[in-house]
Amino acid sequence: MSTTNQLNPQKSTAPEASQAAALAHVKAAELAAAQIPVASAATATLRPIAQAAVIGAGTMGGGIAMAFAAAGIPVTLIDASEDGLARGLARIRENYESSVKRGKLDPAVRDERLARIAGSLAIADVKQADIVIEAVYEDLALKQGIFRELDAHAKPGAVLATNTSGLDIDAIAAVTQRPADVVGAHFFSPAHVMRLLEVVRATHTADDVILTLMDLGRRMGKVSVLARIYPGFIGNALFRHYNREAHFLVEDGALPHEVDAALKDFGYAMGIFAVHDMAGNDVGYQTRKAQMATRPTDRRWNDLIMKLVEMGRLGQKSGKGWYRYEPGSREPLRDAELERFIVEESARLGIARRPILADEIVKRCVYGMINEGAKLLQQGIALRASDIDVVYVTGYGFPAHRGGPMYYADQIGLANVYRDVKRLHDEYGYWWKPAPLLEKLAAENGRFADL
Numbered sequence: 001m002s003t004t005n006q007l008n009p010q011k012s013t014a015p016e017a018s019q020a021a022a023l024a025h026v027k028a029a030e031l032a033a034a035q036i037p038v039a040s041a042a043t044a045t046l047r048p049i050a051q052a053a054v055i056g057a058g059t060m061g062g063g064i065a066m067a068f069a070a071a072g073i074p075v076t077l078i079d080a081s082e083d084g085l086a087r088g089l090a091r092i093r094e095n096y097e098s099s100v101k102r103g104k105l106d107p108a109v110r111d112e113r114l115a116r117i118a119g120s121l122a123i124a125d126v127k128q129a130d131i132v133i134e135a136v137y138e139d140l141a142l143k144q145g146i147f148r149e150l151d152a153h154a155k156p157g158a159v160l161a162t163n164t165s166g167l168d169i170d171a172i173a174a175v176t177q178r179p180a181d182v183v184g185a186h187f188f189s190p191a192h193v194m195r196l197l198e199v200v201r202a203t204h205t206a207d208d209v210i211l212t213l214m215d216l217g218r219r220m221g222k223v224s225v226l227a228r229i230y231p232g233f234i235g236n237a238l239f240r241h242y243n244r245e246a247h248f249l250v251e252d253g254a255l256p257h258e259v260d261a262a263l264k265d266f267g268y269a270m271g272i273f274a275v276h277d278m279a280g281n282d283v284g285y286q287t288r289k290a291q292m293a294t295r296p297t298d299r300r301w302n303d304l305i306m307k308l309v310e311m312g313r314l315g316q317k318s319g320k321g322w323y324r325y326e327p328g329s330r331e332p333l334r335d336a337e338l339e340r341f342i343v344e345e346s347a348r349l350g351i352a353r354r355p356i357l358a359d360e361i362v363k364r365c366v367y368g369m370i371n372e373g374a375k376l377l378q379q380g381i382a383l384r385a386s387d388i389d390v391v392y393v394t395g396y397g398f399p400a401h402r403g404g405p406m407y408y409a410d411q412i413g414l415a416n417v418y419r420d421v422k423r424l425h426d427e428y429g430y431w432w433k434p435a436p437l438l439e440k441l442a443a444e445n446g447r448f449a450d451l
């Protein structure tokens with residue numbers, strides 16, 4: 001059973017005028033995201049940022065250092081291991097080199113930027129920094145140890161930011177004597193390229209720290225969006241629903257190429273399974289393995305990707321994942337062996353596979369995000385619906401001509417979205433529990449944009 005929407009969501013051939021309106025919305029939303037309500041004008045002064053430090057010279061730390069250099073801010077990149085630092089600095093040089101080779105960067109600019117990045121093995125070298133961004137492994141005890149040291153060495157008034165993807169920032173701030181200076185700075189990979197910066201307000205973060213980090217994002221050429229502490233902040237909180245439904249759809253009867261085709265038709269540049277194969281299916285494997293033992297048993301889970309990893313199907317890097325790849329090619333090709341495995345898995349789970357249309361694929365992937373977005377708005381995790389749109393268009397490849405998930409929902413009509421979410425809840429249970437805010441707006445004929 002499927003309700004039909006007047007706007008036929010799975011087709012990317014929205015009329016030109018409505019595409020233009022969606023693009024205009026995204027532009028306005030980016031500007032709006034910079035507007036942060038503060039308690040008083042007295043707390044709204046920016047702290048000066050002339051010198052920075054980054055802790056951890058890995059994937060993220062290196063990219064963040066490059067973002068500082070691009071903004072004209074000298075930065076000290078600090079790692080605990082000599083190897084880690086050398087590798088990090090070498091990767092930065094390679095990145096610049098490749099940009100110069102592709103004609104994207106002037107060699108003189110490369111030299112200027114390189115001159116702004118210094119390496120160090122001593123955390124005490126944060127003492128000149130007006131801002132420190134921590135980007136070590138995702139481990140709470142490790143990060144708390146770093147913040148204890150920052151508390152000892154950083155100058156008074158320095159902004160102390162963590163690039164954690166999901167640890168409790170309050171628990172990190174709590175080990176310092178200055179929790180008001182501690183904030184989340186969630187950059188996306190690669191950090192010198194991706195435009196999105198989620199600025200995460202912890203319980204005690206001061207207004208001027210938020211404003212300073214938001215403005216730093218702007219100086220780096222990024223779009224800063226404010227979030228509050230929540231599992232996955234804004235972006236990954238919605239992404240979990242998108243990802244989960246895509247995998248359930250595969251168990252229920254769709255094949256990876258069918259899901260990807262529907263998402264591309266909707267406007268995504270790549271389907272989710274092609275993205276997993278590109279990023280590596282083993283990303284997050286250990287974390288997920290650890291969580292599997294204690295997760296609640298009252299709801300449906302999906303572990304297909306774990307099984308792919310165990311079969312050595314890591315994605316492009318191993319020549320096979322959700323697709324197969326010819327040597328030297330990144331073109332995803334259907335793989336009969338994988339498709340057989342998927343059919344067997346459905347049978348093992350007692351699921352009678354059925355044909356699934358593009359309309360259902362798009363609804364299950366996108367409406368789960370909309371419903372979660374409504375929950376974030378209700379709890380004040382996101383300030384406004386358009387902030388969620390900015391996160392999605394700039395950080396998660398949501399088609400800009402659709403305006404972002406919340407704008408898209410307003411165009412479909414929240415009563416229509418709610419009806420489908422409710423139907424999916426009746427059919428699939430737990431994950432689809434309608435957000436009270438969505439239900440309320442649907443009943444009032446309201447829009448997210450008017451909140």
Ligand SMILES: NC(=O)c1ccc[n+]([C@@H]2O[C@H](COP(=O)([O-])OP(=O)(O)OC[C@H]3O[C@@H](n4cnc5c(N)ncnc54)[C@H](O)[C@@H]3O)[C@@H](O)[C@H]2O)c1
Pocket residue numbers: 055056057058059060061078079080081084085088135136137138139142146163164165166186187188189
């Ligand atoms: N990789 C991503 O896509 C991504 C995206 C957003 C956020 N994050 C978050 O960014 C953080 C870093 O992730 P990454 O992928 O760059 O990790 P990484 O493994 O590439 O790098 C971590 C670096 O930290 C260094 N390190 C470890 N202990 C240290 C210490 N005590 N002092 C100084 N340096 C130390 C390591 O030597 C290594 O160079 C994590 O919190 C992660 O969750 C990652």
